[in-house]
Amino acid sequence: MKRVLSRLGLRSIALAYLAVILVGPLLIVFWRTFQDASAAWDALTTPETIHAFKLTLIITAIAVPVNTVFGIVCALAIVRKRFWGKGLLNAFIDLPLALSPVVVGLALFLLYGDDGWFGGWLSEHGIQVLFALPAMVIATIFVSLPFVAREVVPTLREIGDDQEQAAFTLGASGWQTFWRITLPSIRWAVIYGVILTTARCLGEYGAVAVVSGRLQGETETATLRVQERWEAFDVAGAYAISIVLAMIAILVLVAMTAIRPKEERA
């Protein structure tokens, strides 16, 4: 009897914890928004908001493929090759996870700003990085760097290189082996990593806030716009954008749940 009680007790604690912190707040926002759906729709369709969404998508569309390729290459290097500095590479890949986004933004700001290390050279050649798309893309790439690599490394390690050796003995070149054997065997880990990377790119705020200059209609992403609308006392607007982002987040959760078992089985 005591065991049943303690089991139910624990379950209630856990569920209450999740409800209070996660679910409750989200539900309230949904509820409030749909109470006044037309205001929400108006807020969503202003030119600045549409531009903000577009910008977020463009940045994500650039950052995700870059980090995917980078992640796969790094994972292959870490697991399959021996070289000096391997531990360092591993640590560097994990670094963006432990850094505050504001610190990241500041570092990039210092690098690419007019007084920065690259800034002088860049402005001489008329290339604008800071307060424009390039800086925002770089910031987003930085913060979403680790995910594909971190997912692929353990999978690669577990699979081992037997299949690749078999392919070699059967006459396949390095490239053929990569495309036909290695990549298919890690595909679920890559997909899972891509999902995580995409979610991170869509949701990035701090680093982009520092480097973008937050010019409405030009360098404002969806997340930046949420804050802008809130400060402009446009609660409905802020909620509306948040709902869209939240719905994307839920889709991400669904995708993660669907793919996780496949990834674990590989």
Place this chain on the structure above:
Amino acid sequence: MSILVRNVSKRFGDFVALDDVSLDVESGALTALLGPSGSGKSTLLRIVAGLETADAGEILLAGKDATALAPQKRNVGFVFQHYAAFKHMTVRENVAFGLKVRKRPKAEIADRVDELLNLVQLQNFGHRYPAQLSGGQRQRMGLARALAPEPQVLLLDEPFGALDARVRAELREWLRQLHDVVHVTTVFVTHDQDEAMEISDQIAVINHGKLEQVGSPRELYDEPATEFVMTFVGDAQPLGDVLVRPHDLELSAEPTDGAVEAMIVRVTLLGRDAKVELHDTSGAEIVALMTRADFDDAGFWRGQNVWLSPRHERVFESA
């Protein structure tokens, strides 16, 4: 195709895997590399395949120096202990892989795959995935896959090591029959002396990275060149200064010149044989094997003191 191994050495850090090994593998024969775990036999096989590179020495395939040749170019088929199946491909696709990589025409590939699946008796499993096959079936697939591109040499690395005893015995026999049909130079690695003795034409015994002896199964058993070979291939035990096989011990109820005295402590009757366990005067254990017929004739009993003399003995210089 002949394989010549010349003075091959290989170390991993401080560990010496192979120490100046030279070996001639007969063309068309079924050769076993036999030795205990860690003896270097798998390393040697992988060097022949090009999956590892030797620190010193040469490998000659069909008379040509292949030492620096990549595995892709050596035209060797390799079968792995844990199958190395391409998990995301069907059985047919696995077997076809070597041919697809060589860009053979589709029709030719299909025919060859059919031919091989029939050979390994997996003709009904073509569209299954490796995960749906048993261990033995996966290994047969591995064999078919390795044979598909018509390699000149077939190398197997403890091919039956991951399978249970009954399947192992079946596949072992089956490999021999396959070899009789396909006639490709085959080298397989094993630590199981029964396996090596049963099916090979030629056995190379390797221990601690050194080649101990090469010869036919009969030669290794009857004329072992070193103490290791004698104790590894077949049983052998010390009797005083010499090494004797259990069935080469003559038991006599009467004291004989130069014989060792021992007491029978246990008798086990195993089918046709009688296994007699004895303790000599210092308490050391000795095992003698004889036929039931001989045992019954002699009428030995437990507790009896007998005298042992060897029929054939081997003496080796102490290491």
Place this chain on the structure above:
Amino acid sequence: MVFVGLPLAALMWEATSEGSQSFWDAVSSPEAVAALKLTVGASLGVSVLNAVLGTITAWVLVRDEFRGKIIVNAIIDLPFALPTIVAGLTLLALYGPTSPVGIDVAFSRTAIVLALMFVTLPFVVRTVQPVLQELDPEVEEAAHSLGASQTRTFVRVILPNILPGILSGVALAFAKAVGEFGSLVIITGNIPFQTEVSSVHIFGRIESGDSAGAAAVATVLLGISFLTLLSIGVIRHYATRHDR
């Protein structure tokens, strides 16, 4: 590696560009110190809370069976999927001035704890779950058959095994909490000396053109991140010592 290293090098360079005295001034200004104290204190508190609640949640997810468990398991990852700014907004909706249940903790330190709990929720849960899953039930059965009670078994048999998982989850949560920005911006009001955390402080320094000052404090945060990463590595090394 260059991509990551270069910006950080620039950061540290700038931090010391106006001399070590001004570095020290920036770092030890009353506002900076208050922000740092608040940041570290809140992060530590939240990490401890996470250790307990996260472990309980992981336990329930692994050992308990109930309808809808899959959904509950999926929700844990919400803080990973949801933008931080949206998280702050939703917390404000439920626990701010317009709260339907009358709880208003906006612009207070409680709000900081709340927001940090949100963003760090998954960490301990996700590091403890796999370890609990791997635990051989036979080990517990052996303990019970030898007479150990539930509690004793937990403390002596289970806890030592999941402790590295808890610790690495705590370290990850701490690292995230220390640097958290987006979720705090709206709900805390960023009142200096009261509800301003270091990341917001740095942001303020940047906006007022004090790059060096911002960089100085940022370097402190960087140091904390490095230390945390290091400790995670040490924990991992320690945790696998019995497997070697």
